[in-house]
Amino acid sequence: MADSLDIAAVTRLTGLTARALRFYEARGLVEPLRTASGRRHYDAAALERLNLILSLKKAGLTLAQIQRLTANRRIDLHGLITAQLxxxxxxxxxxxxxxxxxxxxxxxxxxxxxxxxxxxxxxxxxxxxxxxxxxxxxxxxxxxxxFTPEEQAEWAEKMDAMTPGFDNEAYAAQWKDLGDAIKAALPMDPASEAAAGFVARWFELLKPFTQVASPAMMQGTMKMYDDMPNWPVQADPGFDSEVWAFIKLASAARLAKG
Known part of the structure; x- marks a missing residue:
């Protein structure tokens, strides 16, 4: 197809994965051309739309919001480039x-x-x-x-469903306060009443997430925190790997007690 790139070329030139491109297509956000054999090709119009989607995503919009915003609308490339500049x-x-x-x-x-x-x-x-x-x-x-781009998109959509006006800054401060309190109390018996109190506070703080997250999302998050010592950078969730390990033990002890 003239003036178009196949999916392999697009992934090579943009850094996007083929999986991410197929995901955006499945969500109806971008529609590549198809060869007679069914192979995906992206022309200038499809790549223009893909650029818009990624720009809006970078600006903080969820895929659901982007879908509503761009449905049946002509892309204003001039306005998009102006906004980026x-x-x-x-x-x-x-x-x-x-x-x-x-x-x-x-x-x-x-x-x-x-x-x-x-x-x-x-x-x-x-x-x-x-x-x-x-x-x-x-x-x-x-x-x-x-997390894959698809999983991150799912997280973003779930977080968008949280209570309007949710204050991320205040929420992060609460995690920091709780993490510091647990750290200061260590070492501590995971089966103690004090530990049970920390577990109760922990799961109370988790409610905004547990109310919207799927089991797969929660499992993926658990795996991420289990691997905290191997994180590529030192992002700060408000607690360290020692506090995380303690909370897992204390949660198990509380569950065993019924």
Missing amino acids: DHLEAQARRISDAQALLVSVKSRIDRGEPIDAETFCSLIRHEQQDTTTMSQDQWKAVTDRY
Whole structure:
């Protein structure tokens, strides 16, 4: 087919897997051409649509939202590219501002000048922004290792079904508080009343996930946390592998008691 690429060429040139391409097709998000033998080919229109899907997904939309947004609508490639450029320009401004601030502070330190409270606040603000970005990148590296694009898409859709206005930041802080409390209490008998109390708090915090997650999703997540020491980067779920191992033992002890 003229001006089209077969699925092998698309995977080689884009870095996407054939499985991911077939998944997007099965969801009705992209429709490749077919040869007489049934082999998939992607023309410019299909690749344009695929680019849109991936851009919207990167922006945080679930596949269900993307499907509703793009159904029977012409793709505005100019608007999409403009939005991507705006996003990159905003990132560049943040980096430039942070660099200018650090250069200014370093110069004042080199001259022996004191750093005022307002400047420290600016440093803290930029550090928080950098930490948020780094945390997102770290979690992506971990989830990419343990979950396929299809499984990640399923997770995103399930999370979209959670209570409107769900505060991820506050939720992460709760996990951090609980993880720190358990860590400070170790070593502890997994069969003790104190351990049972931690287990109860743990499963109470898990409710937003257990209410929407399938058994397969929960099993995959368990395997991911079981392998925490081998994570490619040190993403922070709020607890470490020692706390995770303890909670598994304490949960088993509580279950054995009935």
